[in-house]
Structures are given as structure tokens and as C-alpha cells.
Amino acid sequence: MSKKSGSEPPGPARPDLDALRQQLWQWVNAIPEGRVATYGQLAKLAGAPAMSRFVGRVMSELPKGTQLPWHRVISGSGAITNPNVTEQARRLRAEGVLVSNGRRVSLARYAWEP
DNA sequence: TTTGCGGCTGTAA
DNA sequence: CTTACAGCCGCAA
Numbered sequence: 719m720s721k722k723s724g725s726e727p728p729g730p731a732r733p734d735l736d737a738l739r740q741q742l743w744q745w746v747n748a749i750p751e752g753r754v755a756t757y758g759q760l761a762k763l764a765g766a767p768a769m770s771r772f773v774g775r776v777m778s779e780l781p782k783g784t785q786l787p788w789h790r791v792i793s794g795s796g797a798i799t800n801p802n803v804t805e806q807a808r809r810l811r812a813e814g815v816l817v818s819n820g821r822r823v824s825l826a827r828y829a830w831e832p
Numbered sequence: 833t834t835t836g837c838g839g840c841t842g843t844a845a
Numbered sequence: 846c847t848t849a850c851a852g853c854c855g856c857a858a
Binding site for chain 2: 757767769770771774792793801802803
């Protein structure tokens, strides 16, 4: 039996973040080379428009040798907000994305439209 | 329990 | 450009 006595609502009282995470991985993996997507965009695509921050969380929790193109995910203002901005900028440049001022990316030019 | 912060986003001033 | 407020989730203090 549960520790709590009967005050627990049946079924998932909160949204399935685990499933959401899976969706997120899927969308991130779908970002083509040389293109970028924003946290809010991915959150919206995954069906949770207000979970942009969770997207950043998921990205930061990715394993080191991940195959996921996390570097193609930037903020809605077109800036790299990742603590590891250097590595992300390096990877983006490696696929032809112009990164200005060390952290700026033109969304008008590189934004990915699914 | 509350508070604060983080790979966020929008709107407003 | 900046600050502020409002939303959302997980985690550490």
C-alpha cells in the first residue's frame, strides 16, 4: 500500500515529462545540419509550449557522447545561452553556421522550419 | 516547507 | 540595450 492514505488522485496528476523528454530527443534529432531550432520551438513541437526551460534541462542532462545535435538548439533571441558556448559555437561553425560575436546566430537565416 | 536558480519565453516599460 | 513580471519544471539549500 501507499504511504499516503487515500488522498492521492488516481492516474498521472502531472504531465508525463518522461514521454515529453522522448519527444524532445526526437525533434532535436530531426534538426538538419546547418540549421538551428529554439528551446521554445522544440517545446511547442513536443506539445508543451511553456516547457522551454525544461528543454534546456533535458539538453544539459544529455550524455557526453550523445549523438543528439544539441548544439543546434539555441535561445529564441538567436543567442547561444549554453554555459559551454565555445564548444557549441565551434560545432555550429563546423557545419557552416555563422556565429557572430561568439554567441549570436541569425535565426532569419538558419532557423529550421519542420 | 519555502526559496532561488538554471543552456527559456513572451510581454511591457 | 536593460529591468521587471509571469509561466513551467527539477534540484539543491
